[in-house]
Every structure is written in C-alpha cells, then in structure tokens.
Amino acid sequence: MAIVVAENLSKSYGSVKAVNGLNLTLNEGTITGLIGPNGAGKTTTIKMILGLLKPDSGKVEVFGQNPWDNPDIRPLIGVVHEKAFFPSHQKAQDYLERACRIFGVLESRALEVLNLVDLQDARNRSINALSAGMLQKFSIAHALIHSPRLVIADEMTANLDPQARSSLFEVVLRLHKEEGTTFLMSSHILPELSRVCDSVAIVNQGTVWAAGKLSDLYEKYATGIVRISTDEPEKLAAEVKRLAYVKKVETDIRGISVQVQTNKEESLYEDASKMARKIKAKITGIETGSASIDELYKRVVGIKKERTG
Amino acid sequence: MGKSKGRPFMEVLASALHEDYRFPILELFAFLYVLGTFALSSAGTFAYSQTSLTDEAVAYQFTTSILSVPLLIFVILIFKNIAYGLGSDLEKGIIQTYFSYPLKRRSILTAKLLSALGVSIVLFLVFQISALYIVAPDIVLPQLGTVLLTYVANFSYPLLIAGILLLLTFVIRRGGITLVVGIFLYLALSIASGIVSFFAYATESTLILQVFSFLSPGTVLGAYYSSALNPLTAFWQPTLSQVVLSMVGSYAIVAVVFFIGYYYFSRRLNL
Numbered sequence: 001m002a003i004v005v006a007e008n009l010s011k012s013y014g015s016v017k018a019v020n021g022l023n024l025t026l027n028e029g030t031i032t033g034l035i036g037p038n039g040a041g042k043t044t045t046i047k048m049i050l051g052l053l054k055p056d057s058g059k060v061e062v063f064g065q066n067p068w069d070n071p072d073i074r075p076l077i078g079v080v081h082e083k084a085f086f087p088s089h090q091k092a093q094d095y096l097e098r099a100c101r102i103f104g105v106l107e108s109r110a111l112e113v114l115n116l117v118d119l120q121d122a123r124n125r126s127i128n129a130l131s132a133g134m135l136q137k138f139s140i141a142h143a144l145i146h147s148p149r150l151v152i153a154d155e156m157t158a159n160l161d162p163q164a165r166s167s168l169f170e171v172v173l174r175l176h177k178e179e180g181t182t183f184l185m186s187s188h189i190l191p192e193l194s195r196v197c198d199s200v201a202i203v204n205q206g207t208v209w210a211a212g213k214l215s216d217l218y219e220k221y222a223t224g225i226v227r228i229s230t231d232e233p234e235k236l237a238a239e240v241k242r243l244a245y246v247k248k249v250e251t252d253i254r255g256i257s258v259q260v261q262t263n264k265e266e267s268l269y270e271d272a273s274k275m276a277r278k279i280k281a282k283i284t285g286i287e288t289g290s291a292s293i294d295e296l297y298k299r300v301v302g303i304k305k306e307r308t309g
Numbered sequence: 310m311g312k313s314k315g316r317p318f319m320e321v322l323a324s325a326l327h328e329d330y331r332f333p334i335l336e337l338f339a340f341l342y343v344l345g346t347f348a349l350s351s352a353g354t355f356a357y358s359q360t361s362l363t364d365e366a367v368a369y370q371f372t373t374s375i376l377s378v379p380l381l382i383f384v385i386l387i388f389k390n391i392a393y394g395l396g397s398d399l400e401k402g403i404i405q406t407y408f409s410y411p412l413k414r415r416s417i418l419t420a421k422l423l424s425a426l427g428v429s430i431v432l433f434l435v436f437q438i439s440a441l442y443i444v445a446p447d448i449v450l451p452q453l454g455t456v457l458l459t460y461v462a463n464f465s466y467p468l469l470i471a472g473i474l475l476l477l478t479f480v481i482r483r484g485g486i487t488l489v490v491g492i493f494l495y496l497a498l499s500i501a502s503g504i505v506s507f508f509a510y511a512t513e514s515t516l517i518l519q520v521f522s523f524l525s526p527g528t529v530l531g532a533y534y535s536s537a538l539n540p541l542t543a544f545w546q547p548t549l550s551q552v553v554l555s556m557v558g559s560y561a562i563v564a565v566v567f568f569i570g571y572y573y574f575s576r577r578l579n580l
Contacts, residue, residue, distance in 0.1 A: 052408060052580040069575060071317075071411040079409040085402040087328045098324060102410050104315030142406075 001028045009058035018044040020206035033193035034186040036203035042186040078148035082155040084139030088128035103146035113141040132159040153185045194293035210300045221299045229255035232281035239275040317412045325424035345378035346436040368452035369534035372459040390425035391474045392491040397484030414575045462530040465559040472566030513544040522555035529555045
C-alpha cells in the first residue's frame with residue numbers, strides 16, 4: 001500500500017529549481033533511502049511531503065491526504081529534521097514528556113525512547129546543553145515518541161559518531177521488523193544507507209532518476225560489474241582497460257570496479273589474474289554482482305548523463 | 310485516521326510560556342510593571358487633586374498618566390516575545406518542530422500569541438486595576454466608563470505595533486534582525502506621529518487628526534476629555550461618536566493586520 005505519493009512535484013527558490021517534476025511512491029513497510037548529492041532536492045522533497053513547503057505545482061499525498069496544515073496525519077508520522085531544534089531551556093526528559101502529552105501517549109514512553117537512543121544519562125540536561133550528536137539522538141527519540149507508522153528522516157545520522165550510527169541503524173531495523181514502521185531516510189552518505197534500505201530513490205537535479213527495490217535496481221543498472229580487490233589498483237586498472245570487452249574501470253585505494261559487456265565476467269576473472277601476475281600485483285578478492293550502493297548510484301547518474309548528452 | 314487524544318494546544322502554549330517567561334524575565338517585567346504603575350499613580354493622584362478639571366477629565370488624565378510607562382513596558386515585552394522570540398523560533402526551526410504536532414497552524418500561532426501577548430496583558434491589567442483601586446478609588450469608582458474607555462483607546466496602538474511586528478517577523482524570520490528593524494520602525498512611527506500632530510496643529514487641520522486617530526485613538530480621546538490642557542482642542546472638539554468611531558476603526562485595523570498574519574502563517578508560510 002502506497003502511503004506517500006508525490007506526482008510531478010516542482011518547487012523553485014527564486015530562479016533555482018530545487019525540485020523539478022519529481023515523482024515518488026513510498027510503500028508501507030519499506031525502508032527507502034532518498035539518495036543524491038547535496039543540492040539534489042532531497043530536503044525540499046521531504047519538506048513538501050511533511051507539509052512544510054507548498055509545491056509550486058504537482059501534488060503530494062501522505063496516507064491519502066494533503067499534508068499541508070493537516071493535523072490528522074501528524075500522529076502517524078515521526079520527523080527527524082536535518083537541523084533539529086527544540087525549545088532550548090527545557091530538560092530533555094521534560095520536553096519528551098510534553099511530547100507524550102501532545103500525542104496522548106503515556107509519559108513513561110519518554111524514558112523508553114531516551115533509552116532506545118542511548119541518551120538516558122542526559123535526560124536531566126537542558127536541551128541547549130546537549131552536544132550536536134546528542135541533539136540528533138534527541139530528535140530521533142522525539143520522532144519515535146508516538147510510535148509512528150512512518151518515520152521521515154532528513155540526514156538522520158548527521159553529527160553522529162560511527163558507533164552511534166551503527167546502533168541507530170539497529171534501532172531502525174528493529175522497529176521495521178517488530179512494528180512494521182516505514183522509513184524514508186535521506187542521505188548523501190551512501191554506504192550507510194545500503195545497510196538498512198530495501199528500496200532507494202536516486203534524486204538528482206530535482207527529479208528522481210531511478211527508484212525501486214534495491215535488488216531490482218542492481219539488476220537493472222549494476223550488472224556486469226566486477227569488483228577486484230588488489231594491492232596495485234592503479235597498475236591493474238591500466239592493464240584491464242586494454243581489454244576489448246571492458247567498458248569502464250574505476251579505482252579506489254582497495255581495488256578496482258570493472259564494468260564489462262554482458263556475460264564477460266568469467267573472461268575478466270582469467271584475464272585479470274594473468275595481468276596481475278604479469279605486473280606482480282596481488283589479487284585478494286574478486287566479486288561479481290555485488291556492486292555497492294555507491295556504484296549503483298554512479299551507474300544511474302552515468303547512464304542518465306549519457307542519455308541527456 | 311485517528312484523532313489525537315493528547316492536548317497539543319495546551320502543551321505548545323505551556324512550552325511557549327516556559328520559553329518566553331523563563332527566570333528572571335517574568336519577575337523582572339512584573340517588577341517594572343509594579344514600579345511604573347504605582348509610582349505614577351501616586352504622583353498622578355496628587356497632581357490631579359490640585360486641578361479644577363471636571364471629574365471625567367480628572368479620571369481620564371489620571372488613567373492616562375498611570376498608563377504611559379506600563380504601556381511602554383508592554384511594548385518592550387512585545388518586542389522581546391514576538392520580534393525576537395517568534396523570530397528566533399522561525400529562524401532556528403522550533404516552529405518546524407511544532408508543525409510535526411497534531412495541531413492546525415493557526416492554533417500554533419494562537420498559542421504563541423497567547424504566550425507573547427496574553428500574559429503581558431494580564432500582568433499589565435492586574436497591576437493597573439490594583440493601582441486604580443488602591444491609590445485613587447475616589448477618582449476611579451465614580452468614573453468607571455471613562456477609565457474603561459481610556460484603556461480601550463490607549464491599547465489599540467500597542468496592539469497595532471504587535472500586529473505589524475508579527476508581519477515583520479514572518480517576512481524577516483530572524484530574531485535579532487527583526488528586533489532591530491522593529492525598534493527602528495517603532496521609533497519612526499513615534500517620530501511620524503509627532504510630525505503629524507505638529508503639522509495638524511500648525512495648519513489647524515482636523516482631517517489629519519481624524520485620520521491619525523484611526524491608528525491611535527488615544528489622540529481623539531485626549532482632545533475629547535481635556536479641553537483645557539490639550540493644545541489641539543483650540544481648533545478640534547471631537548464628539549463622543551467621533552471617539553467611538555475612531556476606536557472601532559482602530560481595532561478594525563488591528564484585526565485586519567492580525568488576520569493578514571494568520572492568513573500568511575496558515576496558508577503561505579513555507580519553512
């Protein structure tokens with residue numbers, strides 16, 4: 001069941017078109033990553049879904065209703081903003097208890113969500129005394145206070161250390177599994193999203209370039225990619241590029257990602273092994289069909305740019 | 310689509326009150342109100358017991374004199390709570406947080422305005438009424454109608470300032486800048502009103518004064534009551550119906566300004 005439907009959404013700030021004919025459908029029970037570079041239109045899209053911004057054209061429905069000034073759908077949605085701000089002279093637990101009373105849930109839920117994000121020790125701190133990371137955790141606790149069916153999070157892990165990010169994603173997976181909570185999470189840090197998302201929408205230049213289940217997108221856009229881990233990525237890349245069936249080679253510090261013509265993966269295994277021996281490079285691993293979300297994103301962007309010239 | 314069983318309006322109001330009047334702001338302003346009201350009322354009682362004005366004019370003069378400083382304190386509190394407070398809430402994104410609660414936008418604005426203006430008005434009235442009855446019951450009690458009319462007439466201008474500040478806050482959306490621009494605007498309006506009064510006096514134009522009375526009906530009420538003390542009354546003797554018309558007009562202007570604010574906040578404000 002689609003709980004968020006955006007059709008042909010557009011929004012401009014002066015002469016800048018932040019969102020340009022964007023279409024997006026979010027099904028209940030999914031964890032969807034809204035991915036794209038800075039300035040792609042992710043935050044503007046999220047704000048229109050939340051009813052904070054009015055689209056210039058197009059329409060958006062959340063739980064079948066227009067989200068603009070619609071208090072009926074708010075108890076169903078939890079929101080984590082990129083920059084979270086709360087009335088700053090109130091204590092963390094006190095404010096969450098206030099949020100409990102706002103949504104009509106038991107005040108004991110405040111401590112539960114503080115425990116969930118590992119912020120129980122800071123419960124008596126004033127909100128303005130929380131660090132940036134703690135404030136982000138507090139914002140997540142605030143979003144979960146009324147056990148919403150949909151959580152919309154804009155750059156949820158900004159300001160969090162790796163350990164906090166990791167434990168937060170565990171919380172996301174647990175809520176998704178145990179309560180069936182739907183998540184829409186934007187980020188430009190792609191690897192972390194691939195850990196939890198089952199669907200993605202790739203946004204660029206204010207529109208969705210590709211969207212769907214992650215497995216379907218890999219199949220559609222990222223087949224024929226072979227990942228070779230090596231201690232000499234630059235040298236091996238230079239050799240592999242000479243092969244006629246190789247379309248594209250990208251290097252990083254741990255190895256190379258090679259895009260080959262259909263059904264040429266096996267050939268690459270043999271040829272790359274020979275070439276590695278020749279240049280005395282050590283191959284530590286070869287993987288097929290396991291392109292990262294990062295590579296998927298690059299492929300989609302590459303294909304779109306080729307098509308649009 | 311379940312309706313919330315919580316009490317979002319009361320909680321947002323409580324949150325706004327907590328921020329607007331955190332220690333020692335409430336205590337400080339209460340002290341200033343007490344000081345301004347009682348010091349002036351004592352002085353006013355003495356001064357007006359010496360004059361040969363009518364009872365109505367004495368009640369008007371006395372009420373006006375004890376209003377002046379507390380009204381200024383009221384305006385300062387409006388600047389703090391609306392220009393700086395609401396402006397900062399918009400700037401930082403606290404309003405965005407409120408928008409995630411099951412409340413209409415107009416209810417959020419009402420909660421913010423009740424906190425910003427309501428408490429200040431209550432404080433103002435509590436100390437004013439106390440002063441009137443404690444210090445000068447013999448002046449006030451026989452002339453309750455005059456006293457009430459004086460309050461109503463003098464309150465519309467600060468409310469108009471509050472409405473203009475509200476619109477300014479929505480446009481600028483920065484606490485500090487709105488505060489500075491608001492202060493400049495208030496000073497400019499004060500200077501403009503002085504110039505208008507001078508111009509009207511110099512040209513003996515009642516039309517200018519009547520138009521100005523729609524913004525500040527205290528002017529027409531002053532001319533109506535204090536014929537001996539007010540230089541404008543040399544050529545302008547307004548009737549009670551003119552006074553009432555000016556007051557109705559001024560509150561209509563205030564209502565329109567607040568309506569525009571509500572309309573913008575509910576229908577147009579993009580965050």
